[in-house]
Amino acid sequence: DTEVTQTPKHLVMGMTNKKSLKCEQHMGHRAMYWYKQKAKKPPELMFVYSYEKLSINESVPSRFSPECPNSSLLNLHLHALQPEDSALYLCASSQNLAGVRTGELFFGEGSRLTVL
Amino acid sequence: AQSVTQPDIHITVSEGASLELRCNYSYGATPYLFWYVQSPGQGLQLLLKYFSGDTLVQGIKGFEAEFKRSQSSFNLRKPSVHWSDAAEYFCAVINTGNQFYFGTGTSLTVIP
Numbered sequence: 728d729t730e731v732t733q734t735p736k737h738l739v740m741g742m743t744n745k746k747s748l749k750c751e752q753h754m755g756h757r758a759m760y761w762y763k764q765k766a767k768k769p770p771e772l773m774f775v776y777s778y779e780k781l782s783i784n785e786s787v788p789s790r791f792s793p794e795c796p797n798s799s800l801l802n803l804h805l806h807a808l809q810p811e812d813s814a815l816y817l818c819a820s821s822q823n824l825a826g827v828r829t830g831e832l833f834f835g836e837g838s839r840l841t842v843l
Numbered sequence: 844a845q846s847v848t849q850p851d852i853h854i855t856v857s858e859g860a861s862l863e864l865r866c867n868y869s870y871g872a873t874p875y876l877f878w879y880v881q882s883p884g885q886g887l888q889l890l891l892k893y894f895s896g897d898t899l900v901q902g903i904k905g906f907e908a909e910f911k912r913s914q915s916s917f918n919l920r921k922p923s924v925h926w927s928d929a930a931e932y933f934c935a936v937i938n939t940g941n942q943f944y945f946g947t948g949t950s951l952t953v954i955p
Contacts, residue, residue, distance in 0.1 A: 731886070769933055769945035770887070783942070817886055827941045828875050828894065834886035 730754055731835035733818050739841045742808060748838045750801040750818030756833070758782075758824050759801040761793060762817040764837070770817055776801060777824050808842045815839050845870045845938040849946035856924050857954050864919040864949050866934030875937040876917040878908055879945075882930045890932075893917065904928070929953045 731752045740746050750759065758777050762770035775783035776795040784793075790812075792804040801818055815837040821827045848867045856862050868874050875894040879887040891902025898910040908919045917934060934946040 767931075767948070767950070769948055770943075772942060775942075815884075819886075824941045827943065828937055832889070832943065834888070836886045837884075839884070 731818055731820055731833050733816075733835035733838050735838060736836065737839045737841075739843065740805065740808065741843050742810070744808075745804070745806045747805065748803040748816055748818075748840070750803075750835060751799055752820045752833070753799055754820065754822075754833065755798075756820035756822050756826075757798060758821045758826065759795060760819040760821075760832075761801070761803055762819060762834075764815040764817055766814075774803075775824070782824065805840070808840075810842050813840055813842045845874070845936050845944055847876075847934045847936050847944060847946040849932075849934055849949050851949045852947070853950045853952070855952040855954060858926050859923050862919075862921045862924045862928070862951070864932050864934075864951070866917045866919065866946060867915050868917060868934075868936050869915065870936055870938075874917075876908075876910065877935040877937075877943075878902065878906070878917075878919045879933045879935060880904075880930050881933065881948075887933065890919070924951075924953055926953045926955070 734749045761773040764770045773787045774793045779795045790807045794802040817837045818835040821832045846869045877892045878890040881887045890906050891900045893900045893910045900908050906921050932949045935943050
C-alpha cells in the first residue's frame with residue numbers, strides 16, 4: 728500500500744477548465760515532488776517543495792501552478808491546459824531533500840490526466 | 844553530466860526463466876543508483892539501491908543488482924521470473940543536487 732495518496736485517480740478536462748490535483752502524505756516528510764510521465768517514458772521532474780517552500784521549478788509552463796499549503800499536502804493547479812499535457816502526474820515525497828540519496832522517495836499511484 | 848542508459852526497450856522472458864536488465868551510468872564520482880518498478884497505471888516502487896559498500900545489493904521481490912565500476916553498470920537480476928514481475932523497470936541515478944535522473948525504462952513481458 729502506498730503512503731502517498733493522490734486524488735483524483737483520473738481526470739478529464741477541457742482546455743478552458745480549471746482543476747486541481749491533490750497529494751497527501753502522513754509520513755512526516757518535508758520534501759514533496761511533482762513528476763509528469765508520458766506513456767512509455769520515464770518520469771520528468773516538474774517541481775520540488777522543501778519545508779513548504781518551492782525549491783525547484785524545472786521551467787514548467789505557468790498553466791501548471793503548484794501549491795504546498797502545509798507539510799502534508801501538495802496541490803497542482805491546472806488552467807488552460809493543452810492536449811499535449813495529457814499524462815500521468817506523479818506525486819512523491821522524501822524525508823527531506825538529502826533523504827532522497829538513500830532512495831527514500833515514495834511515489835503515489837498517480838493522477839491520469841486527459842485534456843480534450 | 845549524470846545519466847543512465849537502459850539499452851533494452853523491451854524484454855520478453857518465460858515464467859521461471861532468469862532475468863537480467865541492463866543499466867549503464869555516466870557519473871564522475873561514486874553514484875547513488877536505484878532500480879524502480881512500475882506496474883501498469885501505478886506509481887513507482889523502489890526495488891533496491893546502491894551507494895556504497897557491498898557491490899551486490901539485495902532488494903525486494905527476489906531482485907538483486909550488481910554495481911560494476913569498471914563497466915559503469917548496475918544490472919538488475921532475478922533467478923526465476925514470476926508472471927507478476929511483468930512491469931516497467933527504471934534505473935535511476937542521483938546527481939549532486941539530489942535530483943533523480945531516470946533511464947528510459949525497460950518493459951518486461953512474462954510469457955507462461
